Amino acid sequence: xxxxxxxxxxxxxxxMLMVVSALGVLRFPGPVARLHAAxxxxxxxxxxxxxxxxxxxxxxxxxxxxxxxxFQLLTAPIAxxxxxxxxxxADDGAAGRLVRDDLGDLPRPSAPxxxxxxxxxxxxxxxLLTVAWTMLWGDLSVGTVLGGAAASVVVVAVVRPGERxxxxxPLGLVRLLGTFTxxxxxxxxxVAAEVLTRDDSGIRQAIVRVAxxxxxxxxxxxxxxxxxxxxxxxxxxxDVAEECLFVHVLHYDEDATDDDIRLIAERARxxxxxxxxxx
Amino acid sequence: MxxxxxLAVLTIAGAIALVGVVRAPSAAERMIALDLLLLxxxxxxxxxxxxxxxxxxLIVLVVVSLVAFVGTVVVARVIEAREEIQ
Numbered sequence: 001x002x003x004x005x006x007x008x009x010x011x012x013x014x015x016m017l018m019v020v021s022a023l024g025v026l027r028f029p030g031p032v033a034r035l036h037a038a039x040x041x042x043x044x045x046x047x048x049x050x051x052x053x054x055x056x057x058x059x060x061x062x063x064x065x066x067x068x069x070x071f072q073l074l075t076a077p078i079a080x081x082x083x084x085x086x087x088x089x090a091d092d093g094a095a096g097r098l099v100r101d102d103l104g105d106l107p108r109p110s111a112p113x114x115x116x117x118x119x120x121x122x123x124x125x126x127x128l129l130t131v132a133w134t135m136l137w138g139d140l141s142v143g144t145v146l147g148g149a150a151a152s153v154v155v156v157a158v159v160r161p162g163e164r165x166x167x168x169x170p171l172g173l174v175r176l177l178g179t180f181t182x183x184x185x186x187x188x189x190x191v192a193a194e195v196l197t198r199d200d201s202g203i204r205q206a207i208v209r210v211a212x213x214x215x216x217x218x219x220x221x222x223x224x225x226x227x228x229x230x231x232x233x234x235x236x237x238x239d240v241a242e243e244c245l246f247v248h249v250l251h252y253d254e255d256a257t258d259d260d261i262r263l264i265a266e267r268a269r270x271x272x273x274x275x276x277x278x279x
Numbered sequence: 280m281x282x283x284x285x286l287a288v289l290t291i292a293g294a295i296a297l298v299g300v301v302r303a304p305s306a307a308e309r310m311i312a313l314d315l316l317l318l319x320x321x322x323x324x325x326x327x328x329x330x331x332x333x334x335x336x337l338i339v340l341v342v343v344s345l346v347a348f349v350g351t352v353v354v355a356r357v358i359e360a361r362e363e364i365q
Contacts, residue, residue, distance in 0.1 A: 008282065008285070011281075011282070011329070012281060012285050015285045015288040015289045018289060018318070019288060021315060022292045022293075022296045022299065022315060025295075025296065026295055026299045026302070026312075031305060031308045031311065035311055042318045043318070045318070045322065046318045046322050046344070049325050049326060050325050053325035053328060053329050053337070056282075056329045057332070057337075060334065061334040064337055064338075067341075068321075068340060068344055071344060072344055075348040079348055079351040083354070083355040085355075085359075086307060086356075086358040086362070087308075087358065090358050090362050091305070091307070
């Protein structure tokens with residue numbers, strides 16, 4: 001019963017977020033600005049609808065829907081980042097819309113190889129695959145888990161993910177999630193208000209170069225994903241060698257923008273220092 | 280009752296996204312709107328499964344969200360490749 005009520009509320013909020021997102025895609029000026037509306041509000045909307053449906057249906061549907069929601073929140077920033085750089089490069093009108101453009105015509109940075117030594121067996125990937133398998137089946141029986149573990153060994157052997165040893169700090173991770181959730185909620189409300197009131201005066205698009213020194217490659221990527229999932233900012237380019245991110249922002253503010261992004265970056269660095277960088 | 284209303288709201292979102300697909304001025308903007316349409320479709324399937332009380336529908340949703348991601352990545356690469364040729 002509680003599940004039904006909570007599920008309905010989540011589904012209703014999610015559906016409304018999707019309408020807001022669709023209006024934003026129709027109204028925002030330029031492809032990258034539209035991407036802002038599509039990647040965040042719609043993904044958050046789908047995640048909420050999925051969780052709501054999982055709660056309302058119960059049983060094996062719940063873990064399956066949690067899996068879909070997590071998958072969406074992980075893939076949306078990746079797709080947004082890729083499409084963001086491509087759309088910016090292909091957009092002839094970009095210069096006229098941006099108040100500041102640090103990226104300009106810079107060529108794509110080369111991606112250096114991963115840091116640290118390769119793990120002998122990618123336990124992390126194997127564990128994630130096994131958990132995903134179990135959630136897809138929605139059933140925690142010995143047979144399912146063992147079947148998933150066996151299938152994951154095959155996948156890991158074929159794909160050979162180049163997993164590196166990453167040191168995760170639990171407390172740092174919690175703080176990263178906290179910062180991130182706050183930014184997500186605040187930004188979503190801002191964008192929704194903008195779309196609904198049809199007030200474009202607050203939109204000042206810019207691409208800002210944010211230096212994030214002292215980060216491992218992995219922490220830099222996590223930072224880029226968190227920044228992209230945060231409404232109002234989208235990491236269009238990651239330069240590992242120069243230790244900086246190029247972030248497209250919807251509401252450029254000379255004083256605040258850099259600090260906001262750097263805060264997320266610092267939290268990511270606290271959460272994911274690699275063993276190599278800590279030594 | 281609420282489930283029906285949610286489905287109606289999602290239909291509106293889908294209709295707006297469809298307008299976005301048709302009126303998009305560039306390939307990138309069309310892809311953005313199309314991706315959004317797929318996400319709305321996925322959400323619609325979830326709500327429909329609740330309405331009909333049929334969890335079996337949900338596996339379709341898994342496929343749709345996978346296809347939406349792969350499709351977006353592929354189109355992003357196509358747009359990039361086109362830029363390089365020019």
